[in-house]
Amino acid sequence: MIATESSLHIDVFLNSCVEQKIPFALYKLPNTAQSKLIVSFEKTEVRKKIDFDECGSGFVMAPYHKENELPYFYKNDFEVDFEDITEIEVPEDLRDLLGISKTNLADKFSLKLKSENTNSDSHKRNVEEVINSIQKGEAKKVVLSRTKHLGEITENNFFRGFQNLSKSNPTGFVSLVNVPWKNQVWLGASPEILVSQDENGMFKTVSLAGTQSAFDKDGNEIRPIDALWSHKEIEEQAFVGRYIINCLKKIRVREFLEEGPKTIKAGNLLHLNTSYTIDTKEINFGNLSSVMLNLLHPTPAVCGMPKDAAEAIIDRIEDYDREFYSGYLGPVNIQNRSQLFVNIRTMKIENGQVFAFAGGGITEDSDPEKEWNETEIKLQTILKSFS
Numbered sequence: 001m002i003a004t005e006s007s008l009h010i011d012v013f014l015n016s017c018v019e020q021k022i023p024f025a026l027y028k029l030p031n032t033a034q035s036k037l038i039v040s041f042e043k044t045e046v047r048k049k050i051d052f053d054e055c056g057s058g059f060v061m062a063p064y065h066k067e068n069e070l071p072y073f074y075k076n077d078f079e080v081d082f083e084d085i086t087e088i089e090v091p092e093d094l095r096d097l098l099g100i101s102k103t104n105l106a107d108k109f110s111l112k113l114k115s116e117n118t119n120s121d122s123h124k125r126n127v128e129e130v131i132n133s134i135q136k137g138e139a140k141k142v143v144l145s146r147t148k149h150l151g152e153i154t155e156n157n158f159f160r161g162f163q164n165l166s167k168s169n170p171t172g173f174v175s176l177v178n179v180p181w182k183n184q185v186w187l188g189a190s191p192e193i194l195v196s197q198d199e200n201g202m203f204k205t206v207s208l209a210g211t212q213s214a215f216d217k218d219g220n221e222i223r224p225i226d227a228l229w230s231h232k233e234i235e236e237q238a239f240v241g242r243y244i245i246n247c248l249k250k251i252r253v254r255e256f257l258e259e260g261p262k263t264i265k266a267g268n269l270l271h272l273n274t275s276y277t278i279d280t281k282e283i284n285f286g287n288l289s290s291v292m293l294n295l296l297h298p299t300p301a302v303c304g305m306p307k308d309a310a311e312a313i314i315d316r317i318e319d320y321d322r323e324f325y326s327g328y329l330g331p332v333n334i335q336n337r338s339q340l341f342v343n344i345r346t347m348k349i350e351n352g353q354v355f356a357f358a359g360g361g362i363t364e365d366s367d368p369e370k371e372w373n374e375t376e377i378k379l380q381t382i383l384k385s386f387s
């Protein structure tokens with residue numbers, strides 16, 4: 001695109017939106033090169049229960065705790081699709097709202113890493129406590145997570161962070177979301193579909209769990225087809241699949257296509273993945289996505305089994321608020337498609353400080369040391385944003 005009077009560098013535009021507290025969501029769908037930017041002109045927060053038939057088109061950002069907090073909804077007042085461009089045409093009214101300054105924008109998204117070593121003791125103690133609860137019969141699987149203060153942003157170019165993550169995660173849902181009401185920006189690359197429904201009424205969800213590095217100890221890439229999985233990981237993933245099938249049983253949906261488990265690559269990691277596809281037209285269940293969204297979230301990939309017991313254990317043992325981590329996010333009713341992803345492999349930037357999040361499924365066979373290492377390699381995914 002040729003730069004004109006009303007065109008702006010996308011990085012200048014995004015940073016100005018953050019400064020001026022204008023809500024936006026920038027995202028790239030898995031296995032595509034195209035990105036989309038959605039900007040809402042609504043300065044006050046819009047929050048609602050997500051029913052795909054009623055909520056209109058826009059972007060959804062939902063927290064983990066569904067009881068306390070409704071999802072945020074970003075109406076698509078302004079939309080741009082782009083692939084290689086760096087300039088976007090900005091309408092006059094939005095330009096005025098932004099008060100753009102073209103100067104002083106960093107060329108990088110860089111981080112001053114926190115110098116002190118992270119102490120693994122408290123997470124390992126928490127893992128042990130969860131294993132004890134499981135041994136006492138309180139639950140079968142619990143996803144225990146932690147947050148890590150990575151450090152302070154030194155050069156602030158959010159678009160560069162998004163581009164870096166898109167490059168290192170071609171198969172992920174990469175997103176950069178400004179949540180001005182909380183003074184937070186969230187950046188992540190999710191490997192996990194929660195619910196999606198396309199223009200032909202095809203519904204999809206997945207069971208994703210089990211984690212290993214995509215590289216062997218010599219740094220060579222492991223082909224997904226060669227990956228070996230332990231009993232613990234196979235069981236951990238099966239819990240999620242069983243839960244999805246139980247949700248379908250509850251609403252009497254019997255016709256679905258189950259594919260997997262297969263090993264998939266997500267950035268620097270490998271996971272076990274099974275997908276479930278349903279033709280909503282064939283079974284005459286147009287609103288399946290809304291019903292399933294409500295039943296599925298939070299799945300045992302981020303919470304546990306049985307759900308209520310796992311939720312209570314998480315609330316008791318985790319010593320921080322997950323906020324949007326392990327919630328869900330994505331476009332709704334955009335080009336007749338809705339695609340919501342689980343908000344994992346993510347970080348928040350708040351007052352220039354960066355906090356990343358990672359969790360792992362604990363079963364009675366878990367080993368605290370290995371669980372700690374798993375959260376560390378998951379955090380590596382998000383560190384790829386910086387350069």
Ligand SMILES: C=C(O[C@H]1C=CC=C(C(=O)O)[C@@H]1O)C(=O)O
Pocket residue numbers: 143145192208209210211271300301302344345357358359360361378
């Ligand atoms: C909860 C996370 O990952 C989930 C998704 C895939 C594999 C997982 C696991 O192996 O434990 C988790 O269930 C996270 O990355 O923070």
